[in-house]
Amino acid sequence: MTEHEAVFNMAETVNIALHYPDAEAKNIFVRDDKKRNYYLITVKGDKKVNLKYFKEKYHTRSLSFASEQDLMAILGLQAGSVTPLGLINNTEHKVQFYLDQDFLDEPKLIGIHPNDNTATVWLKTDDLITLIEELRNRRA
Numbered sequence: 001m002t003e004h005e006a007v008f009n010m011a012e013t014v015n016i017a018l019h020y021p022d023a024e025a026k027n028i029f030v031r032d033d034k035k036r037n038y039y040l041i042t043v044k045g046d047k048k049v050n051l052k053y054f055k056e057k058y059h060t061r062s063l064s065f066a067s068e069q070d071l072m073a074i075l076g077l078q079a080g081s082v083t084p085l086g087l088i089n090n091t092e093h094k095v096q097f098y099l100d101q102d103f104l105d106e107p108k109l110i111g112i113h114p115n116d117n118t119a120t121v122w123l124k125t126d127d128l129i130t131l132i133e134e135l136r137n138r139r140a
Helices: 010-015 051-058 068-075 084-089 125-134
Strands: 025-032 038-044 063-065 095-099 109-112 119-124
Touching: 025 068, 025 109, 038 068, 038 084, 051 063, 068 084, 084 095, 084 125, 095 125, 109 125, 119 125
Parallel strands: 038 095
Antiparallel strands: 025 038, 025 063, 109 119
């Protein structure tokens, strides 16, 4: 685990000495235009997420960022602390998880917040996937 100053976006991570910068994850929490379906999208930190492309690829309705209220109510997280570990709080299974397949490439590591944006934990990607599946969360 790497403890650091609170970070609220990827631009702020440039000032942090991370052990595995190539394994750093960017996480976004979005919802469809009817507020019926929620998605947690986790990609490599240097990638951009194109919501229009995501909508077309996964056949969803139009997507936009979920509100801070939804983030707290569904994942128990505050803005800036979005992480796949928040799926522990997804007890109603409202959120579908999408993981960038690049995390399955060597070294098969992922750096994510431990439900707080003042640290980054380094996990084997397979261990994260196992946890998500054990919690009965939907994963694409």
